[in-house]
Amino acid sequence: MTSPIAGGVDCDLHPAVPHLTSLVPYMTDYWRDQVTTRGMADLISQSYPVNSPISSRPDWRPAQGKPGSAIADMQAQALDKFGTAYGICNPLYGVQMVFSEDMANAFCRALNDWLVKEWLDKDDRLRGSIVIPVQSIEKAVAEIERCAEDKRFVQVLMLVMGDIPLGKRYYWPIYAAAERLGLPIGIHAGSAYHNPPSSVGWGSYHIEDYVAQAQAFQTQLTSLIVEGVFARHPNLKMVMLESGFTWLAPFLWRLHKFWRGIRMETPWVDRAPLEIVRSNIRFSLQPVDAPPEPDTLNRLFDHMQSDELILFSTDYPHWQFDGDAVLPEGLSPDLVRKIMIDNPLATYSRLRVKETTP
């Protein structure tokens, strides 16, 4: 087993909102009334059914309540366990699924305020991601600016499957705000379910949706690169969260080949896709979609041609590994240090700021 080292940054932790009613104290009177009068249901996304095996490691599943809903469990099972210096909280509460931008905005604000109060204030190792109402650019930018005053927010969080591809110019004001405020954009697995959850329609099974997340990340990387997001925002970092990464090298071979062939269509893409990935895109470690032999994994790292792309993550409480095997077999001590400490610190500039509370 490859042992984790102390002082790492866990880039993908999932604190769970116990119920929509838990957010009610953080809503305005109007929305409080809407939630209660209309009897709104809990916003649990089909991407992560509470009782699905992938939603929680069996030994991390609490006797009561949603996995990831108790801070003491997260502390014991993830933060203390792996000697984590900083843990970045990416709430996967299904606020992106609602269709009204006003409702989404109210729920995102409540979710971000809830995260500060219930998590960040209770453990100074924890950092947050700003969840945004992507259906309204104005509201999304305003929410980023509102939350960014608290330096414990270190990134903006979006889902990999939304209404339109992420590279589209519509989203660029979000990217401009993030770049200006030193916030990477985290793109996490999951869908707003405003489109079918695959590019060939609706599958039958939960397992298909989960497998399809990796294909969704690939199409988003194409969109982000060819639309020219990083030509316009060269200092913007994006982090693919729970994306898998073993597909990256063959994906880039194909994208590179077509870019060479038809770059006249997108002339602003003036660097090879691999170079853009190296300078602007990072990937969380878990899940490692590879066989357990160290030899194969090291070849895959070799195919990626960089040791700076991967950021440590447990994906707590999702079930990606057993026991203490958060790092795959066969990583060199040098690579472990890069993945756990150097790469995340280079990506999240706000982790390097000493004074964090507003």
Next chain:
Amino acid sequence: MNIQIRERPQSAASTGIKTAIADGDIHPARATRDELYPFLAKRWHSHLESFGAHAHQGMMEGPPYPKAQPNAARRDAYPPEGGPQGSSLSFMQKQHLDPNNVVLGVLNPLATGQGLRNHDLAAAICAAVNDWQIEKWTSKDARLKGSVVVANEDGVSAAAEIRKRAGDPNFVQVLLLSRNAEPLGQRRYWPIYEAAQEAGLPVGVHAFGYGGNPITASGWPSYYIEEMVGHSQCQQTVLASLVLEGVFARFPKLKMVMVEAGFGWAPSLAWRLDKVFSKLHAEVPHLERKPSEYIRDHIWWTTQPMEDPESRDHLFQVIEWIGWDKLLFATDYPHWDYDEPSRVLPPGVSDANRQAFYLDNAKKLYGIA
């Protein structure tokens, strides 16, 4: 990849390969709009003139994303007698089959009834295209073999068309496109697989097509390059659907070919499937084996557009993970991203693997002596 920006002498196009090869992906085209009419009942002639093909996309003329070149085909592939690229047998022979020593060429017609919203029209056009393949191509050149095209969204009529062609030596596979109304593992498509298995025909799944779904799970992208790259993500999802729906558990003799969608992604997809399956197998109890085992036993891959990493070792490692016995060389003639036979495989491949890659795997799969 081959972008023709100026004329080059014919001889230079055929620097090629001296040994015999199979080409797993050749696209025959119609010289004129009405070339299919002799094979199509009269009522459909006026129907097409009045209402068009009515596909799952809005453009009456041309594709939704303009291609990089006219007809997405090589500029040097226009036949001297006129008509679009790929529409002349004699010019295909002269430009491709003869100089490249192609002894087996699999025809994959693309503009067929697949993906049309009117299922009766779809079935009529598919039957016509199948007759046209025999009449214009396979009966005139024994090296060429056809693909049975079918009205993909109507499993019953598709199965009937396959049964009609079963045992006909003009055809070596059934052809589907990757993008359909639903993922290809769905049971509406099972009659196709049942009939193909019964006929002993592999099913080729060629990238492309219009099924009505956006080509990303986040809606429609902006550019042609996104569609081109996106086909390989569609294909990954299609393969996952086929495996997870239990198509190979249900049809244990079925063989499928992934055509023009790349193969570099296959190991990563198989590992991901296995890893998730180890946790979620309770949801798909109809699977008797690990997903990667179905893929290893039932799937073949055409090579074009060839994976092209900077290091040939990376290419060889990926091929070893898939198996040298599973790749079928293909050029995609006459399309613009055509792979030149002599330049596809870097040096360093054993004679046996080279022979398997260029010829033997295809002959074995398609049952050609």
